[in-house]
Amino acid sequence: MNYELQTMNYELRTMNYLKLKFLTKSIWVFHAACSPCNNCDIEVLDLLTPRYDVERFGMVLVGSVRHADALLVTGIPNYKTAERIKKLYTQAPKPCLVVAVGSCACGRIMFRESYNSPCALDEIIPVDVYIPGCPPKPEAMIAGIVKLINKIKGVR
Amino acid sequence: MLKIIFNYLVFPGFLFSAFVGLMTGWLDRKITARIQWRKGPVWYQNFVDILKLFYKETILPTQAKFSFFLSPFLGLCAVVIVGTILGRLLINPLESFLGDLIVVIYLLAIPAIALILGASSCGNPLASVGASREIKLLLGYELPFILSILVVIVKAHSIKLNEIINQQMSFGSYIFSFSGAIAFLVALLCTQAKLGFVPFDVSEAEQEIMAGVLIEYSGLLLAIFKLMRAILFYIMPILLIVLFMGKDLSLGFLILKYLFLVILIILLKNTNPRLRIEQVLKFFWGGLSFLGIIAIILALLGL
Numbered sequence: 001m002n003y004e005l006q007t008m009n010y011e012l013r014t015m016n017y018l019k020l021k022f023l024t025k026s027i028w029v030f031h032a033a034c035s036p037c038n039n040c041d042i043e044v045l046d047l048l049t050p051r052y053d054v055e056r057f058g059m060v061l062v063g064s065v066r067h068a069d070a071l072l073v074t075g076i077p078n079y080k081t082a083e084r085i086k087k088l089y090t091q092a093p094k095p096c097l098v099v100a101v102g103s104c105a106c107g108r109i110m111f112r113e114s115y116n117s118p119c120a121l122d123e124i125i126p127v128d129v130y131i132p133g134c135p136p137k138p139e140a141m142i143a144g145i146v147k148l149i150n151k152i153k154g155v156r
Numbered sequence: 157m158l159k160i161i162f163n164y165l166v167f168p169g170f171l172f173s174a175f176v177g178l179m180t181g182w183l184d185r186k187i188t189a190r191i192q193w194r195k196g197p198v199w200y201q202n203f204v205d206i207l208k209l210f211y212k213e214t215i216l217p218t219q220a221k222f223s224f225f226l227s228p229f230l231g232l233c234a235v236v237i238v239g240t241i242l243g244r245l246l247i248n249p250l251e252s253f254l255g256d257l258i259v260v261i262y263l264l265a266i267p268a269i270a271l272i273l274g275a276s277s278c279g280n281p282l283a284s285v286g287a288s289r290e291i292k293l294l295l296g297y298e299l300p301f302i303l304s305i306l307v308v309i310v311k312a313h314s315i316k317l318n319e320i321i322n323q324q325m326s327f328g329s330y331i332f333s334f335s336g337a338i339a340f341l342v343a344l345l346c347t348q349a350k351l352g353f354v355p356f357d358v359s360e361a362e363q364e365i366m367a368g369v370l371i372e373y374s375g376l377l378l379a380i381f382k383l384m385r386a387i388l389f390y391i392m393p394i395l396l397i398v399l400f401m402g403k404d405l406s407l408g409f410l411i412l413k414y415l416f417l418v419i420l421i422i423l424l425k426n427t428n429p430r431l432r433i434e435q436v437l438k439f440f441w442g443g444l445s446f447l448g449i450i451a452i453i454l455a456l457l458g459l
Contacts, residue, residue, distance in 0.1 A: 022208040026201065053194040055185070058201050063366035066215060066374040069208070093213035093374040 023069065023095065024149045026058035030068035030092070034085050034121070036075030039135040040102040044072060046138045054142070070097040071125075076104045078116045082124055089125040097128045097148065101141060106130040168243020170236045177386030178202040180418055184389070187422045202386070206379050214375030219279030227277070228373075228380035231270030234263045235387040242394050245317050246405060252318030260317075260395065261305065264350065267384055268294045271359070274381075275369035286368030289433050290359035293349060296440035297356070301346035303448030307339035308399050310455040317398055324402035331400040335454035340400045342448050344417075347392045348424055349440070352385070355428040356436055393417040 033041060047054045048061065062068055065088050077085055089098065100121055103109045111117045121127060129151070131144035163169055181202045189196030216224065238260055244251045268290055275287035311330055312320045330336030349356035360368040373381060397405075397413050431439065 019211050022204055022211060026204045026208045050193040053189070053196075055189060055197050056195050058197055058204060064371045066372055067367065067370075067378060069212070091215075093215055095212075 027069045028060055028062045028067055029070045029072050030065045031072045032088055034073050034075040034081045035078050040074035043135040052138045065091050068092050070099055072099050073105050074101045076108050076111045076117050077121055086124050098125055100127045100130050103132050103134045106132050164240050169240040173239035173387045173390050174383055177390035180389050181386050184422050188426055191426050209379035212375040217278050217372055221277040223273045223277045227270040227274035228377045231267040231384040232380050234266035235384055238263045238391050239387055249318045252316050255315050256317050257315045267388055271369045278372040280372050282365045283371045285365050286359045290369055292433055296437045297346045297349040300342050300440055300444040300448045304339040304343040307335050307451045307455045321402040329401045329403040334459045335451045338447055338451040342444050353425040355431055358433045
């Protein structure tokens with residue numbers, strides 16, 4: 001999996017400046033709920049409300065994974081959702097970024113010993129940015145996305 | 157010859173109408189955002205979206221037929237031709253040919269047909285639900301739309317856009333007569349359905365069938381469908397202006413009328429909930445067709 005992450009970075013590194021600008025200025029987000037407790041999802045919805053309004057930066061939620069530029073994963077992958085999240089990642093058109101929102105998606109916290117949680121999210125698909133918190137504040141999510149964009153741009 | 161190619165590809169044709177359409181799309185997003193008390197995106201957002209989609213991977217499903225790849229281009233070509241016909245008409249009314257209104261009506265049905273073809277050839281169940289809804293929607297709104305255009309034909313005694321404009325220039329816009337006002341209302345609501353906007357966006361209903369007809373499209377093909385939608389958003393208000401408000405078509409008044417219609421459409425979109433498909437059919441075949449027939453009778457009586 002680490003290898004895939006490196007190829008991803010390589011792909012982004014070889015892009016020219018303009019292409020990178022287009023990709024970072026209009027990020028369409030697919031919200032993949034990977035058996036969460038719904039707290040993170042409610043906080044994600046806050047990002048679309050007048051107070052935070054991420055559409056200013058060109059981010060919109062899309063319904064189909066074929067339109068997505070970023071997968072927003074919340075919750076722990078269990079036996080059922082683990083294969084589905086893998087399938088979703090392969091269905092997304094590349095380059096596709098993965099954002100893990102919430103402590104569950106980042107490190108499984110208290111579900112680590114659970115009977116139905118086979119592995120962490122980043123063992124299934126390559127995760128580009130981790131946003132911890134239970135649930136993370138909307139400000140924290142925006143900060144995470146800004147860090148991700150800076151990371152992509154800084155790689156060059 | 158070079159002038160014709162220029163006309164189709166650059167000035168009233170593809171590039172110009174895509175630019176205006178995308179700017180109108182930005183206006184839509186911005187006004188929607190302001191209504192919801194948000195800030196809204198920057199003015200070049202829609203251009204960035206389209207250019208980004210050009211750089212993304214284009215996925216062809218294994219079950220996809222040839223028409224999956226071809227249908228976006230079909231839809232785009234149709235709207236570009238309509239854009240060129242209407243644009244040339246506004247620049248130089250003498251270039252109108254006999255029956256161009258009929259050509260425009262036919263070409264305006266093609267974007268919906270392209271969506272249906274593309275959606276039904278990709279093998280996704282949600283897309284086929286979307287396609288069947290789009291077919292019903294097309295059957296629904298075509299009847300009142302043609303009835304409202306018949307009112308204009310009855311009043312102008314012509315199927316030539318040039319003569320329709322000339323008649324309105326000498327006798328006043330049709331919207332200020334009884335039958336014209338009713339027909340305009342009918343045509344405006346049909347425009348809403350043709351553009352796939354909210355009271356009638358059953359085929360793309362994001363909350364129930366994800367992206368509906370567009371669900372399997374990605375990258376370049378999705379970008380072309382988005383461009384098609386944008387150009388359609390530019391030509392539909394222009395067609396309504398030519399048919400119903402053709403009194404004064406100087407540049408300033410044209411832009412004012414265009415903005416008025418676009419803002420009307422956006423406000424209709426933002427203040428209505430989505431109808432179910434059988435409600436849509438009842439609305440178009442019941443109420444609106446009835447209104448259209450009343451408008452034709454009034455037009456025949458000379459009102």
